[in-house]
Amino acid sequence: MNARNPSLYKKESGIALEANSLVKRYNKSSRPALNDFDLQVNKGEFFGLLGTNGAGKTTAVSVFSGFFPPDSGTVSIMGMDFRRQAHKIRQIIGVVPQEIALYDKLSARENLSFFGRLYGFGGKLLEARIDLCLQFAGLTDQATRLVSAYSGGMKRRLNLATGLLHAPQILFLDEPTVGIDTQSRHLIHKQLTALNLAGITILYTTHYMEEAQELCSRIGIIDGGKIILQGKPNRLLQQSGSRNLEELFLDLTGKQLRDT
Amino acid sequence: MRKIITTAGKELLLLKRDRTGLLVLFLMPAILVIVITLVQENVMELTGQKNTRLLFLDLDEGGLGNSLRGRLSDNNFAIVVWDKRQKNSDALQAAVAAGDYQVGVVIPEKSSHKLQQRTEGMLEESKADDMKNAPGKIPVDVFFDPGIMPGLRSGLTAQLQMALETIAMEAKITVLERKVTEIVGQFGLARDAGPLPTAGLAALFGRQLFALQDGGDSARAGTTPPYNPVQQNVPAWALFGMFFTAIPIAGAILQERRSGIWIRLASLPVSHLLLFAGKVVAYMGVCLCQFLLIGLIGVFLFPYIGLPAFVVAGHPLAVLLTVLFSSLAACGFGIVLGMACKTYEQASTLGSTVVVASAAIGGIMVPVYAMPQTMQQISIISPLNWGLTAFQDLLVRGYGGAAIVDDLGRMTLFFLLCILFAWKLARTR
Numbered sequence: 001m002n003a004r005n006p007s008l009y010k011k012e013s014g015i016a017l018e019a020n021s022l023v024k025r026y027n028k029s030s031r032p033a034l035n036d037f038d039l040q041v042n043k044g045e046f047f048g049l050l051g052t053n054g055a056g057k058t059t060a061v062s063v064f065s066g067f068f069p070p071d072s073g074t075v076s077i078m079g080m081d082f083r084r085q086a087h088k089i090r091q092i093i094g095v096v097p098q099e100i101a102l103y104d105k106l107s108a109r110e111n112l113s114f115f116g117r118l119y120g121f122g123g124k125l126l127e128a129r130i131d132l133c134l135q136f137a138g139l140t141d142q143a144t145r146l147v148s149a150y151s152g153g154m155k156r157r158l159n160l161a162t163g164l165l166h167a168p169q170i171l172f173l174d175e176p177t178v179g180i181d182t183q184s185r186h187l188i189h190k191q192l193t194a195l196n197l198a199g200i201t202i203l204y205t206t207h208y209m210e211e212a213q214e215l216c217s218r219i220g221i222i223d224g225g226k227i228i229l230q231g232k233p234n235r236l237l238q239q240s241g242s243r244n245l246e247e248l249f250l251d252l253t254g255k256q257l258r259d260t
Numbered sequence: 261m262r263k264i265i266t267t268a269g270k271e272l273l274l275l276k277r278d279r280t281g282l283l284v285l286f287l288m289p290a291i292l293v294i295v296i297t298l299v300q301e302n303v304m305e306l307t308g309q310k311n312t313r314l315l316f317l318d319l320d321e322g323g324l325g326n327s328l329r330g331r332l333s334d335n336n337f338a339i340v341v342w343d344k345r346q347k348n349s350d351a352l353q354a355a356v357a358a359g360d361y362q363v364g365v366v367i368p369e370k371s372s373h374k375l376q377q378r379t380e381g382m383l384e385e386s387k388a389d390d391m392k393n394a395p396g397k398i399p400v401d402v403f404f405d406p407g408i409m410p411g412l413r414s415g416l417t418a419q420l421q422m423a424l425e426t427i428a429m430e431a432k433i434t435v436l437e438r439k440v441t442e443i444v445g446q447f448g449l450a451r452d453a454g455p456l457p458t459a460g461l462a463a464l465f466g467r468q469l470f471a472l473q474d475g476g477d478s479a480r481a482g483t484t485p486p487y488n489p490v491q492q493n494v495p496a497w498a499l500f501g502m503f504f505t506a507i508p509i510a511g512a513i514l515q516e517r518r519s520g521i522w523i524r525l526a527s528l529p530v531s532h533l534l535l536f537a538g539k540v541v542a543y544m545g546v547c548l549c550q551f552l553l554i555g556l557i558g559v560f561l562f563p564y565i566g567l568p569a570f571v572v573a574g575h576p577l578a579v580l581l582t583v584l585f586s587s588l589a590a591c592g593f594g595i596v597l598g599m600a601c602k603t604y605e606q607a608s609t610l611g612s613t614v615v616v617a618s619a620a621i622g623g624i625m626v627p628v629y630a631m632p633q634t635m636q637q638i639s640i641i642s643p644l645n646w647g648l649t650a651f652q653d654l655l656v657r658g659y660g661g662a663a664i665v666d667d668l669g670r671m672t673l674f675f676l677l678c679i680l681f682a683w684k685l686a687r688t689r
Contacts, residue, residue, distance in 0.1 A: 065527040068688065087529050095527035097520030103270070105277040110270075117266040118528045146277075162524070 015079070016170050016201040017041040017064060022073035024059055024225075033059040034070065035225035041170075041203055041218075043078075046196045048216030048233075049205040050245070052253055056225040057205035058098060061174045064203065065095040078169060091119070094168030098175045098205075100155045101162065104148040108139050108158050111147060112165060119166040129165055136191060137161035153184030160188060170201040177211065189215060209245035219245070223253050263530055267538020268545075271512065275546065281508050285546060286553055289501025293493055293554050297567055300489035312416065315361040317342045317352045322372025324427065328365070328400075331423040349401065356403040363416050366401035374398045379431040383439060400424060494558040494570045495582075495651035496624045499644050501554065502547040502587050503615045506594030509543055510607035513598025532686040536679060540591040547587030571655075578654050578661040581668060586647035589671040592678030593643070599685040618642040623649075646670045 022037040033056050041047045051057045063070050064077070066086055075082045077089045095101075102111050112130040121129060134140045137157035147155060160176055173192070177185045192215060196202050206212055212219050213233050220230035229236065233245060242248035275281060314337045318325035321344065333339055340361065342352060349366045356364035375398060402420060404413050516522045525535060558570025572579055594611070601607040619625060621635060622642030631639065639645045650664040657663075 062523065065523065067523050067526045090527060090529040093527060095524055097523040099520035099523075101520030101524035103274060103521065105274050106270070110273065114266060114270045115524070115528070118263055118525075118530050120263075120529070122262070159520070 014043050015040055016043040016045065016077065017203065018074075018076045019060070019064070020074050022060070022063060022070045022075065024063060024068075024070045032071075032225050034063065034073075037073070037222075037226055039220060039227055039230075041201060043201050044196070044199055046192075046202045046204065046215055046217045048212035048219040049203060049222055050207075050209065050212055050219055050249060051205070051222035053207075055222045055253075057222055058174055059225070060222070061095070061097075061172045061203070061205060065093060065172050066090060091166070092169040094163040094166070094171040096160050096163040096171070096173045096176050098178065100147075100159050102147045102155065102159060105146060107144045107146055108134060108137075108150075109143040111158070112162060115162055116165050121166070129167075133161040133165055136164065138187060151181075153180040156180045157184060157188065160191070164195070168200065170203070171195070173202060173204045175205055175207065177206070177208070185211075209249055213245045221249060221253070228253075263534055264537045264541055267535055268541040271539055271542035272545070274512065275508070275542070278508075281511075285501065285505060285508065286550060288504065289497050289550060289554055290557055292500065293497035293557060294561070294565070296497060297489050297493040297562070298565070300493060312337050312363060312412075313361045314339045315342060315352055315355055315364040316340065316367075317344060317347060317349060317364070318367045319344050319349070319369045320367045320371040320373075322370075324372040324375055325367045327427045327430075328367065328423055331426065332419070353403050356405055359405050359407055362405045362408050362412070363420075364401075364403040365420065366403075368399055368401065371398055371400065375428065375431055379428075379435045382432060382435060488568045490558055490562055490568050490570050491655050492627070492652070494554055495551075495655060496648055498551045498554040498583075499586055499647045499651070500615070500619050500624050501550045502583075502647075503590045503593065503618070503644060504612070505543050505546055505550070505587070505590055506597055506615065507608050507611040509539055509591060509594025510598035510601060510611055511604050512539065513595065514601065514604050514607055517598070518603075532683055533679070536595050536682065539595060540588065543591045543594065544584060544587045547590060548583060551583045573655070573658070575654050575660055578664060579651070581661070582647060582650040582654065582664060585668045585671040586643075586650075588675045589643045589647070589678075592675035592682075596678040596682040596685075599682040615644075618644045621645070622647075643671060643674050646674075 017039065018041075019037060019039040022034045023032050024034040025032045033054075035056075037056065037060060039060070049057050049060065062068060063075060066082055066089065069082070078092060080089050082089055103114070106114065109130060112133050113126065116126045116129055131140070134143050137154075137160065139154060139158055139161075142150070142154065147158065150158070156176060156179075160173070163171060163173075177188055180188075189211070192202060192204075196217075204212070204216060216233060218230065218232050219236070220227045222228070231239075236242075236248060237244070240248050240251065242251060275285075314332060316325075316329060316339050318329075318341070329339055329341070352364045352366060355361055378398065400420075402417070404416070408416075516525065526532075555570060555572070560569075563569045593614075597607050597611050597614075601610060619642075621631075621639045622628075622645030623631075623639060624644055628636055628639045628645065646667040650667040653659040653663040653667075
């Protein structure tokens, strides 16, 4: 969307997201999902958060998007503290959850219209944004079909486009390409790269190492709720002597199954 | 406000596209109100809360039958008289046993003649030394529908016995009056010179000295129709249906929670309370439509299937307020159910169990006054009881809006507590 309309964004420098000493437990008795988690993402960065199942990626995104507060630690987004300026932060973040966050019994246009109105848009501005999102997702011709009739790839593209409806400054993507065909994945990669080039800061969680290597300007590897390594992919590979990110990842996290 | 309307509009659109859900929401209470009202109409007949259908066969065709019919027709009996030339006692017994009539009365042949004989000979018998040789009683045959309640049977027996004794008393006094006149005449006295009036003695003794005042049902005269199952069941089953909307509300919330929608909604610059408010507005509209549908069934369909029509007498605005506050309580319950449960299966099982149990203890299925003392005390914790009490105050007892303020207050408090609890859960889940 913004690749076609880059004037919505301008390149800025500074810190987009800063998390300090985050701890989050789902149950008091369980091990922490986030354990002294620190992260800093700069404005305009495409940051990849890599980890096994249960490593804490989704918990981190949930805390950053204000879904629930951490047990301890602080989060600030674009210099604003979630505890005091949650409403303002919610206007500048876009969230694309891992699960499809759309109403099956509504059409693409109806879904976009609903979420757009909750952002406070209306009238022609809302219609223009909906049209842009549909164009971004490649669903202009399918806008009035119910989402339940869409393929997995179409749902994923619309899921992503909905997170961009309000032109956010920072976008949290939680494994947005899980279970979709190569064409849809390719389109999503292309659009995300364009969005990032247009100035959107992206935090992207994924299992796919080649995806992270292709898209991300910087990555962080999370294990046991803690960032254990972060840096630019090429530099990390040089430093470790690994041939690719997958090898590096396995070296760091081990080859044992991580069933949680 | 715009955002609440947006959320409410989305809920209604989703509901419109869920045809099964719509059927459950509207068809279920509609069927229940028709079936239960028809069933209770029959129960009222069996318990004597309606006119008792009495089949009368007068084989005697003297004055006794006419007198008895005259007395019974003053006492809430719908009397059907059979012609002795076409029917007999066995046919009457069969008709009553089949449940077509609740009671059957057969006046045997020559009963009036026997009554006259017995009363004429009454004074002679009193002079006899041995009263044990007095002639036997005059039989009048009575048959009861085996399905009627024992209490009703006793009541009917007492009414028949009373009517017959009154007729007998009148006959005795008439004989006595004639005898007194004769005696006064034998002594050559003027008719009005004796210690007793010689004329009008029967009327004098027949005059009633007590008047049992039937104060009706304490409803304000002229403001409500007479109590019947329709006035009870239409609001009761509408309430039941309204509280069942808790399950689709919980389902809608769980669908959001189980998918990524809840995370997306949490990331929007809107509070959970606003999202709850949208659901409340949408489903309050649904509840209102449910009540209207069931009310219209009561007003227009019931008379066609032999039931009295539903009447909203007195205070339509107060009735509307009761509908709105009841639906508020139902929506609150649905929201907390959706937030507290983890799956739709949990919510539907727990929700339907709670609603059915609340309906049972709240007086929807069996009136509260018919419950054991302990259950009557427990019934006050049921939100359905608060709604039903408010409806009964308005529709059955004929009270005004002031009488329902406490019930509306309880429902508001219940709604606020539900929302508060749901909001607390939303912040942690």
